[in-house]
Amino acid sequence: MRIELRDIHKSFGPVHANAGISLEVAEASVLGVLGENGAGKSTLMKIISGFQPPDSGSILLDGALASIRSPADAIRLGIGMLHQDPLDFPPLRLVDDLLLGSSGPLRPDRRGAARAMRELAERFGFDLDPDSYVDALTVGERQQLEILRLLWMQAKVLILDEPTTGISLPQKEKLFATIRRLASEGMTVLFVSHKLEDVEALCDAAVVLRQGELVGRSEPPFDARRLVELMFGKEVPQVSRRCAEPGRPVLSARNLCLDSIRLQIKDLELSVCAGETVGLAGMEGSGQALFLSSCAGLERAVSGKVCLDERDMTKSSHHDFKRRGVAYLPAARLEEGLVPGLSLAEHFILSEGSRGSGTAHGVFIARGAAEERATSRIAAYNIKGRPDSPVESLSGGNQQRALLALLREELSLILVEHPTRGLDIESTAYIWAKLKERCSRGAAIVFISSDLDEILQYSDRVLVFFAGRVSPPIDAEGLSASELGGLIGGKGWEAFDRESARAPAPSTQGATHA
């Protein structure tokens, strides 16, 4: 089936997620959709698959205008989507999972479905037993199940959202073989990814989205450098970033191994000195957040060590880390960092009261003094709010300022997830001025960002995460946006493999002492 998108617009509040996207996908072809986080890929795919309606624009299937108002509409028209986290039902048998989406007679034809499933599985070489349970499957097998289900529902268009995250190499090869075969049999495939090599290996054409717009289309042979440039835009002028001579090591990770459902990190080595800023780059979900929470005592290591000032903290709780001068600022400010329903003043009371044992502050809250302290902090951090403003009434930028204002005076390590996500330029500059001020007073900063400019502009050294792989620390000085973009997309890692003893082009000074 041929798909044609005409001038698709979609806004979420002030964010223009899709700004006039027009696109054509031929029948029996695989189109790669590339773009960094927040480029608008997912929004576009959700519009095609009926999860959300566009604000304006139209979708044509085989030249006929289609009205897709729900995922059920989409599958009826032959459009099936394979989500990054497979949308299946772990407690069910495979055959029941298959039957759920269909609107059959009152009594489902279980035997027929099981037979159809076996036939389909055999055709594609999947080893799936209709009578086993979904929760026993690996992520890769759950994908296979979803593909079978969509085929069984007569899908003629298949949308795959980051399908190669979290599956093994043989499973990936099998997936690619399946996709190629489906395409040769007439299936139209939209393949959403940020991995350049996957797109190169699989796609008949690729389009790149950036900030809600379609910025380029390219046919094989693909030019990886050009694709990276399209994905991330132009290089930015470098700003002097070193604010203090790095001092003694504050944080060190030794042979650190971490494990989550999606990925594993092996043998991570890093040591961060006082006054230094380390940026963690990578596509979301590549392991950066896992590593950052392990540095805060929020995630327990499988093996290896996390040390603060040479003291082993591997088995300590977050509150022990806090007592040793570590602060953790989560990305979800209102969900994890602040308490909706409490005022700014009450937040300041809580953060002060939590210092030490808390008994030093007595039993009763001195409201007057607390109000005064809150007023002075609000002024010092330029927060647009009053002591009695509930935190949920503040704008994103002001919530982030409030989180910074809550930090204690004497800190040795500040861990920040996406310090300026969703903030305007003025707030961004302000937040970083405050963070760098902490650096000059001797604190080390480790932060996650999906914004290349932010990583390059504010880090002294950079760690790149790619599907659980971690680069050695790279000096930000000699790193260009296109190199970094390539690494994030999985390009240029051979340099690290070839010679782990000699540093790759950018040096790794002070990084790895065992």
Place this chain on the structure above:
Amino acid sequence: MHETRLTKPLFQAGAVALALGITTLVLLATGASPFAAYRSILSGAFGGWGVASDVVVAWVPLLLVTSGVLVTFTVGLWNIGIEGQVTLGAIFATWALRSFQGSALDPGLVIAIAFVAGMAGGAVWAMLVGALKTFGGVNEIFGGLGLNYVATALNIWLIFGPWKRPGVASMSGTVPFDKSLWLPTINEQSRLAPAAVGIAIAGIAIVFVLVQGTYFGLKLKAVGKNPKAAYLLGIPTWQYMMASFAICGVFAGLAGAVQVTAVYHRLIPSISSGYGFLGLMVGMLVNYSAALAAPVALFFAALNVGSIQLPIVHKLDSSLAGVLQGTLVLFVLLGDGLRKRLSAKGKARP
């Protein structure tokens, strides 16, 4: 919808009117005269010194359990197990009174010991719910509900087993304690004990100050509103949940001890009398704040006591009070939900 300062009170007034309307419909359906019934409830609650003092007698345990659940509500927990905690308080208090009855100790001291035992009993039962939640992953609603049944069974077993009346065990409870161990009342006939009233008023005052004015209370609020952020702010979340269970259990146990020492002077099968669940309703009705708890609890107690007149005067069942209380809570919560939904809609689509 545009929200003004009057919106909330208007919705609440509407809720009261709707609750009265539904109750009136129920009365009409039974063929009774609603106004006569309401008049009977009023006179049954405030029509004389005797009934008015009965209202206060019912108000004391209700206010105590309300004080307790306000603490668990603050930390975001549903202490459904409050009924069992009241029962355990009564059992522990009875145990203390039975143990020291006839000993050389001063009766006042024995009563004091019974109160402390009651508080301990309630606290133990509540912390069991907390431990099940913290260490066993059992939701406090299920754990509390289960332990309520266990508490009832334990109570019945004691009354019909080890603590049974000489001769034949009976639903009327254990042998009454010696009169010297009764909490002193204002006169011979009344069950109104000034000390119990004092404890209840002190209790709600303590909870008010605790939640509004202390570091402890602020941290409880933070845990209740966002446990994840509270943890990152340095508050040991599960310890605070446990502490709030313990405090709530102490109040529930006090209510049980009051029922044993001042009202029934023995252990009876239905010693908690549903005050625990009623306290949860009062807590919801006052929107989890201590300031209004005392008057609303008094209103509920008056409804309970006043409705005792219904079967006598109108041949109606006294559960009418429950109908009014239940619909009132439902409509107040419903009104609150609708108000928020309407104002959210107004914001989402400018």
